[in-house]
Amino acid sequence: MTTPLTPPPRKNPEKRTVSPTLPPAMRSRAAMGMTAAASEGRFALQACAECGAPQYPARDACVGCLSPDLRWQDVSPNGKLLAETTVRTSTNLYFRERAPWRTGTVRLDVGPVIICHIHGDVAPHARVRLLNRLDRSGQGVLIAMPEHPTPDMQDDPEMRVLTSDPKLRRVLIADGRNPNAPAIAAALGRAGATTIFVGEAERWRPNPVQAALLDLPGVSILPLDVTDTASVQELAGEIGGKVDILINNARFIRPGGVLSRGDTAFAAQEMEVNALGLMRLAQAFGPGMCARTADGVNSAVAFVNVLSAHALVSLPDYGSFAASQAAALSLSQCLRSEFRASGLRVMNLFVGPTDDDWHQPLPPPKVTPKAIAADLVRGLQDGLEDVFCGDVAKELVERFRAGPKVLEREMTMGGGS
């Protein structure tokens, strides 16, 4: 049985904060297909397109027929634990610090034999279900889970480092004016977040969702304007050491593309909020969070961006906004690289058109604040890097992967079509 996590004691100010260490991050190019699947929480293996043989570890030629045509595909994650050990010391600092560490050999029902992490609730020689998760180095690793859920299974120490679980963590929601802020705060509270800081820009203007936020337990509203460097720095100075998960939900959106707008004023504001706001939050809060990724139960774990799925491809009716989302996506990728050494995860939640004033002229389906909140919390609990929220976002990314140029042409019909 997993021992449930308990709230950590207040930090001993005389103790040095533990420096983050990472598990081995080197992988072959082929093996990173597993990382790509893990970033979305999928369990996938290479399979030979010619003879069908599933492969593990990742290969560049089929172990059965030498075909180079190996494709990643989702397969059954079920198998049986054949052998196990508890590693009590390691030459690798990361595992040495986390010893004892349970690991073992699982034979998948689909064939391959896999060395993986083992959840503490798995019985010897039991049937297991493998999860593909990102480790702190940001690479996909496999963990064998009990076939059926057990109480507090998310609190297992091996699970805890493979996820960004909000339980017992402190969260900052950057934009308390966004209509999705109350739903996100509520969902995080239900998921066990202890403190929910909510930023609010321009407190000299009424905030229609302020009352809903203040109704929630653990919420405190603080001044934060992501377009104002001084404001971001000031809040980071005050609470930066207590932010374990930062949720950048700040968004500025206006309809219009390039020619359908007469100027660049809204575009500048979209960039200011959506792209540079991300940058300001990362510059002010990032270093402190990076230093606290090994800080016990409430260590810093994730920097979350709520992005439009049109970061992937333009939506000309909101073309300028889409451009700012593309910029934000690109910055988030850069940030991943810069956070890598600390193990701090960047999670992007991609949404389709949201159910708000600015998408009022668009037909359904639209993403509700509740759906955003639910997928955001699930993404954190699964330690994901990319979450596609809602049918539009899911469909869009599928089309994007099938052929970005075709999608581009589809999205840019325009003219008389």
Next chain:
Amino acid sequence: MSVLSDLSAALRSGAVQVVDLTHRLDQDFPVIVLPPEFGQCARFRMEEISAYDHRGPAWKWHNISMSEHTGTHFDAPIHWISGRDVPNGAVDEIDPAMFVGPVVVIDCSAGAQRDDDFELTPAIIEGWEAEHGRIPVGAWVLMRTDWSKRSGASYLNLREDGAHSPGPTPDAIRLLVHDRDIRGFGTETVGTDAGQGGHYTPPYPAHFTLHGAGKYGLQCLCNLDLLPPTGAMLIAAPLKIKGGTGSPLRVMALIERQ
């Protein structure tokens, strides 16, 4: 002794004092809020270029950005559609002599304290003149409401139906512009018009009338309570922005010690 050397002596002795009527340019100072589909007034923003560090070892400086109408600011005639054809209506074209001139202050603070939507009416102006004399031609007229002492949400005082703050009625502003031929009109609120000024005819009568007649506006002023009703001299020089419709500025008054 010349006039200016007298003034210098008076400034040195303290017989003439300088009063600052300007708010600090602050990132969090309110700006006018329009319906969101309209273009918006940029907030004041300041980014460090360097601060005696690797970006510039011996110097500190900032890049700043804002609207022409951010903070304590000047409205030029071409700010409003009624003034678009006024000769020399942009800030860079205005005769600099217009930036220094006499100022009178009409104290509406008691009324504004009672009523957020307090109106400056012709009757109030005429009442003031009965006490202090006729408003001189070419004077700045400042409407004192003590609104500058408000902060946070109570400054714009936004409600579901928009902002609520004091301002002049159409008749009052017409009286000042057409009958008294003032230089310009200034307030402590975010605009020269009342918060609900859009519901007058014409909408935003201060903007419409002032600028249509080639007059100027000053808003977001403070320290009006330190000025005498008459007898002070106002210095309000906007930046010389090419084709500018307004400008943040430092507004000062010279007053004689009583």
Next chain:
Amino acid sequence: MARAMPRRARRGVDEITRCRWMWTGPVKRSRQSYDGVALVAPASVPYRRYSIESAHWWIAQALRTSLQSAGLQKADLDGLCLASFTLFPDTAVGLTQHLGLSPRWLDHIPMGGAAGIVAMRRAARAVQAGDADIVACVAGDTNHIDSFRQLLSSFSRFAMDAAYPYGYGGPNANFALLTDRYMHEYGATREDFGRIAVSQRANALKNPRAIMKKPLSMQQYLDARPIADPIALFDCVMPCAGAEAFLVMTVEEAERRALPYATLAGAIERHNAHADDPVQLRGGWTIDAGELYEMAGCTPQDIDLLQTYDDYPVISLMQIEDLGFCAKGEGPQFLRSRDLTISGDFPHNTSGGQLSGGQAGAAGGFIGLVEAIRQVTGRAEGTQVAGARTAMVSGFGMINYDRGLCTGAAILKGAGP
């Protein structure tokens, strides 16, 4: 199917084509013997836990010692076969210039624990064929502080992709899994593995070169600090610096120079055998051992001493089974009934092996072979087994992912003490 082939194949192509089924693979021929090959001048450079010297230094010292004991100059060498993990960025090629050698036959064997057997096989064929007259087989590695960890981090692609990320910083955890599975499958106890470690320590005490100098009791073995359950401290070899060497020449040459020599009665190697076994409970020896005994014209009962590759007791036990000394799974019972010390009825790893002698990288693949040459030539001094004329040496190497891939074995004969 391959295992069923040899007998049939020897009857020739014509006969096979008359069979009801068609054999389309290559025709399996009988092996030629290693007659006329002499193994001489065994040399060991005393191991050190850590060394500031390079692999080049260690290899040079072993080569020098071997040449001196044979009364040869390095100019007399015309072949070199090298094994080392820590020679980077050099290979055997760079070493020829470094050491001033000009061989007409050169090989580099990256096979770790199987390197000794494989190097000897290669060298023996070169000498038989006349491609070289005198081949030096040398293995050496250094061990700096932290160099073991660095070595592990670049060992193999599958380990990088699928083992290191799970805390497998070295083979401890791999062997823990094999041991766990073996115990589960065949009912072995820790005490059974302890018999191997304890008797090897007794042997090591008679070998002045062995790193371990203190006696080891069964209780000490059982009480040792756990490393990766069920493996504890005395199940693990100690990484160290060291080098081993021997020379391969014709029997005529050895006799002309009056050098004591061993002959090679048979030798086998096999790689990536039993790939479908989910956990490695047997090695490639099971495929080839019969042919080995056939070549040598003897049976397990004729073996006077056995040198297994012993980085962990479980693998020595598997070699004892797979080389035919007892049936699969009966190893534990076999150990309980035998005395594995020098003077016992089953002399095993007489020098103390790696478990008590230390593991000097690739030299660990040579240590048993060099000791066997000493034994059958009567030059083993303190560890000499009485009447040692037929020795079996076995090699095992390269934990590529979840198992060792290289196996080899040889039977050496000599005049004895």
